[in-house]
Amino acid sequence: MNGVELQRQKYAGMRTSLERLSLPFVVAVLLVLPAFSGTALLLQVTSVLIFVLFACSLNLLVGTAGMVSMGHAAFFAIGGYTAGICARDMGMSFPVAVALGVLASTAAALLVGSLSTRLSHAYFIMLTLAFGQLIHALIWKWRALTGGDDGFVGLQPPPPLQSVEAYYWFTLAACLLCVVILWRITVSPFGVTLAAVRDNPSRASAIGINVYRFRLAAFVMSGAFSGIAGILQAFFSRGMFPDAANFSTSANALVAILLGGSQYFFGPIVGGMIFVIARNLIAEVTPYWPLILGLMICLIAVYRPDGLLRLVRGKAPGVGHD
């Protein structure tokens, strides 16, 4: 259990002096922001918060459990669409709609996870991607329910949350709460066991850990938090478009995780902010921002993977590293 203990210390030690100072600083900035900033910035920050929450929920799987899911956009979208449909079309109250959205994401994650977490990492990537795209296609084609490619529009948050500032406070509170819960999960015995499974599944299995069950649990939790991010997104943008479920949404979150470092709990938070800012800056200069972004991703992956992911030891069983 020495390795597990070390792992736990590593996570406890993630609060380096820089992070210890920067976290309260960031929270303080977020708390005073509405007093100083205009509506446009507040909208931007709200959308960054939602993206960061999505990246953090994905990182429970990618960083802690070492499983690279390419299909989490699907759970993000299912949460948003379900809550949206419940609130707009079924006339349910906001809390009920939110609860059903989370429930739907969780159920979908359980279904996809039970099919995809049993096998090696290569299969896991292919299956999460394939089932994610299946859900994307279903949203696209089920026009009666989702509005298809016209989008699901005309969704309103409940009256107290309709102003930009109120929704900002709501998003900030929800994101902080979720991130704290995710952090607690990461440093809990459950999270430490997940890291042990990631680092050496055969050894974990030999000491009596049910590898499949832990992976599935991580997958479902991560899917549920992705669903919460999706719900926040749906009420924020007053609707949902099928693109939310597209694999590029998952890919963006993975890029954010890589930028910040998957082994730092705050990695996706920092990476998510860098990603959104970099994307917006490049997009202002050239319409061909995916080209620039893609080249940057390739260069980072090839030449600086250690600089950004110094602590990754997430070796993949069955995917070579022998």
Add this chain to the structure above:
Amino acid sequence: MLITLQIVSALVTAGILFMQAAGLTLIFGVSRVLNLAHGSLFMLALFMSYAVSMQVISGPAGFWIALLVVPLAMAAIGVVVEVLLFRRIYQASILVQVLLTIGIIYVVGDLVRLGWGLTSKSVPTPDLFGAPIQLMGIFIPAYYAFVLAVSAAVAALLWFIVQKTTWGLLIRAAAQDRTMSSALGVNPSLLFTSVFGLSMWLVGVAAVLYAPIGGASPGSDVESMIEAFAVVVIGGLGSIWGAIAAALMIGFIKAFGILVLPQYAMSFVFVLMAVILVIRPRGLFGAAE
């Protein structure tokens, strides 16, 4: 009548799918890297095939020159991409490997947008195959027969390479045990580069053959990636024979599924994938790890 036509179209789909998936499975077999950009490179080859046969040489010879040039150009791209990028990430974590291929998806997708815009392009069937041919009492497009013949020839060629040549022996050895094969003196760099080139050549052939059937469209990258994944999941990752069997199954499911539920033909493939995963998790021909 309809049945025969659907069988022929199923075989055509299977032939093209096989060539795509064989490349994916070959690369994974030797290097253990899952190339998520496989579909993007297929899309690039589709547009290159459009460019060669419609923009550069707009005559009846265009298709034939494309059939020769595009696969070779793709092989060259494959070699360059392997040497510049993939070679450096074989030992990296799986997240880094995935992200490199995501980066390539962005780059290729945007290059296609830059070069050919956002509209789909159609490529006409070569003049030689203008008239349908008669088979078992029904008429089928002559082009389909040609695609079938080429796919079968490519599959036979691949079988010959993998089973009968020294190169193929090294590919099989590396797929079985990379450490052992390099300990015995196999140059892994050369092997990986050549397999990447071969795999991209296959993608090129598949794309040139597919272009007159399905055209070149900007969204085809993800779509063809998912289809290639379905083939390797059902057939078993790393198995070429599994790829043949799975490509045939998917070809038939799509061709006949379209008759039942035209909008959701692809969903049947997903159902098959789920069933296979439950009853034979490593695919039909997948080896235990």
